[in-house]
Amino acid sequence: MRGLIEEDYTTQEGEFVINIGPQHPSTHGVLHLKVWLNGETIIKVQPHLGYIHRSIEKMSESLSYRNFIFATSRMDYLAAHINNEACALAVEKGLQIEAPPRARVVRTILAELTRLSSHQLWWASTGLDLGAVTPFFYAFREREAILDIMDETCGARLTQNFLVPGGLMADIHPNFQKRTKEVLKQIKENFKEYDELLTENVIFQNRTKNVGILNKQDALSFGVTGPTARASGLSCDIRKWAPYSAYSMVEFDEILDEGCDSYSRYMVRMKEMRQSVNIIEQLIDNIPEGDFQEKTKNVIKLPKGDFYQRVETPRGELGVYIVSDGASSPYRIKYRSPNFSNLSVLPELAKGCKIGDLVAIMSTIDLVIPDIDR
Amino acid sequence: MTNEELKTHLLSLIPQATFVETGEFLEIFIHSENILPLMKNLKDDEKTQFDYLFCLTCIDRISSFEVVYHLLSKNYKHILVVKSTISNIENPQTETVSHIWKTAEFHEREVYDLFGVKFINHPDLRRIFLEDDWKGFPLRKNYSDPNMIEL
Amino acid sequence: MNRIFLYSFTEMALYIHKLLENAITNTVLLQITELAIIGVTLLISLVILCFFLGWMERRVAAFMEIRLGPNRVGPQGTLQIVADTVKLLFKEGLTPNKSDKFLFNLAPFIVVTASMLAIAPLAFAKNFSIYDINIGVLYVSSVSSLSVLGILMAGWSSYNKYSLLGAMRSGAQIVSYELSVGLSLIAIVVLSGNVSLGEIINSQQNGWWIFKGHIPAIIAFVIFIIASTAEINRAPFDLAEADQELTGGYNTEYSGMKFAMFLLAEYINLFIVSAMAATLFLGGWMPFHIGDWESFNKIMDYIPSSIWFMGKTFIIIFIIMWFRWTFPRLRIDQLLNLEWKYLLPISMVNIIIVTLIAIMGWHF
Incomplete structure (x- = not known):
């Protein structure tokens, strides 16, 4: 039994322990937080993980280099394409090949579409967590359109599995460019609605401003990445630090904010959605002709050594660490998942807050639990 | 610092260390007993300033355990991979670095959970993913479970 | 008689009151009967009102949330809430x-x-x-x-x-x-x-x-x-x-x-x-x-x-x-x-x- 052997329910005078999760509406999955409360004020938070630990790392040790990629779609299921991209890039690094330009550009477009859809889901659930149900449906309107594009080109809406080492699994659908442009137009028009509905709402601003302050030193020390860290002024965008795929071909800004609170985390993500639209717009008309896949051997064998690939998922830095002993399946695989590190800062942020703030902090950190548990 | 400069700097700290430079990053191999002073130095030294530990994991090398630290300096943008070897496979233990980089606290708990490597002076060393009464350490190469299916 | 029911609740109440007055001579019994009638009427109308409010809330919410809301059970989904109540009852x-x-x-x-x-x-x-x-x-x-x-x-x-x-x-x-x-x-x-x-x-x-x-x-x-x-x-x-x-x-x-x-x-x-x-x-x-x-x-x-x-x-x-x-x-x-x-x-x-x-x- 989890948490029962080394059970810790010790409380001071006037305190009590409450278990938020594993089934709770605002933990977005099966995260279990043991919270020490004094009235409404949080004294201590202790996360309990592993409710959906599927040991993807152990499984991958017996899967081939072609197959282990698809297990990662189930980690951060909102950014399945980007997880796949990280693995494909890591294997390509080991093989010392590079995907053809067409594949690289399409990967980037799909990654940014993924980022948009992920941020839209985050926006929807942030509203929901703070008690505003309506934003949910507004965000899903555009998200559906993006998932339809994914469905058409990749054959799946959520777990795309569109990548193989060396490029794409298939060429893009003929409608891809046309539909993407339509969706971008729709999204750009609807950003205004997003702001009117939630960003400019006084209650929302009061709920998020000065809540969950994460300073730059802590962000760095806790290994916090992604928009959560960038809202604390910590530059950590892997797309800028170590460009991969087609990110060196496009111009975009790394969004930084010095606010350090939940509201600036919110604003960073809102601005990032606009940057994603910007990136796709630069690429969508410039998809190079040519092959979509580099020829690889049927059984891929990586040379002996370590290969590390970092990519930027909507939630932060994902690292794929492959240790190869020359066989056809990896000797050891480690996923450095962004949510795992981002979660570790939650107990610090939640200290002294109210229960309502805990919900606001969790939703602006944007945790995806399967990615934590792997 | 470039990899060469890093190498000379590190050699002045630990003369007996070995290096691998074939990969993407510079890798330094040390013995786990030397880990704490080296890590403190890497973090605090003005010349290196490795302030960001972006990955901490472990590899079961059958005859030993290898704890791998991926370090990055936000200031100088150089990356170093520290591989510390634990030769005692019966009761593997090493010093924690969780007070140097707080992110190590969770990552070390994960390594403890899946590899059984004990981190000395860790503030809260418990299983993180598996249940408290789980037998064995799944990511070790010799781990076997009656319910495991061979692929 | 139709006129009365159409135009004024007051006259309707008075009409019923007179009807009862003729039927029941005992004043205490009359009072109790009237109270019971009022109570039952109130309960029924409150339940109907709540059904309506429940339906209205869903439709208003749907209107705010760019979706349709319940529109299958009964005309315009008005009986949806009845179905839900039956579910809750069981x-x-x-x-x-x-x-x-x-x-x-x-x-x-x-x-x-x-x-x-x-x-x-x-x-x-x-x-x-x-x-x-x-x-x-x-x-x-x-x-x-x-x-x-x-x-x-x-x-x-x-x-x-x-x-x-x-x-x-x-x-x-x-x-x-x-x-x-x-x-x-x-x-x-x-x-x-x-x-x-x-x-x-x-x-x-x-x-x-x-x-x-x-x-x-x-x-x-x-x-x-x-x-x-x-x-x-x-x-x-x-x-x-x-x-x-x-x-x-x-x-x-x-x-x-x-x-x-x-x-x-x-x-x-x-x-x-x-x-x-x-x-x-x-x-x-x-x-x-x-x-x-x-x-x-x-x-x-x-x-x-x-x-x-x-x-x-x-x-x-x-x-x-x-x-x-x-x-x-x-x-x-x-x-x-x-x-x-x-x-x-x-x-x-x-x-x-x-x-x-x-x-x-x-x-x-």
């Missing part, structure tokens, strides 16, 4: 093992009873109310605050920390917002010089208080709407339930019909609050009149008084639903700050101004 009413079973089962009834009591002095149409008690305003405000007892009981007896937190929040919230509700009611009492709801409506014959009372009346109206939304635990003040924080708050452990009773009470409360706002500030069943535009006023008079009353009530209900579906929820300290630092001081100053207006006779 669900098992669970009682937690370690709960205080007596209080746990009693709580939903207290909540529903408290909200139904407050219906009594409301005038649904011209001269048509169950009991126009001469201290109507005081009666409503005191009875409606009884429901906090039921909520505290539910939270305490559930043996669940979420429920307890929800109940405590609700206690703090209702007790504080009661003050603002009371003060904004007093503003109208001062202006009209009456505590009887019938008299207050009559005093608005030449104009509704929201127009006659200048800006202070408008302020009182706005405060009343905000504070009473908080008092009936609706979003953005639904901290006692707070799905995303407390997984349902005080009604976490309730299921089946006992849960439905809380829902029923919520809708009855919503109706009462809106009806009170309509009665005090918008003239109740009084038609809309403009000064001496004789012909316009005549046309307005042709619209039955019950339609005036219901129309005003449902406009306010719509407004309350509107901000339920657009605003995020407040935090507990912000909620109490709003009351003690803003609404209460404003209402107090407002009362002084209103009193001044009433004494000097500045209102129309």
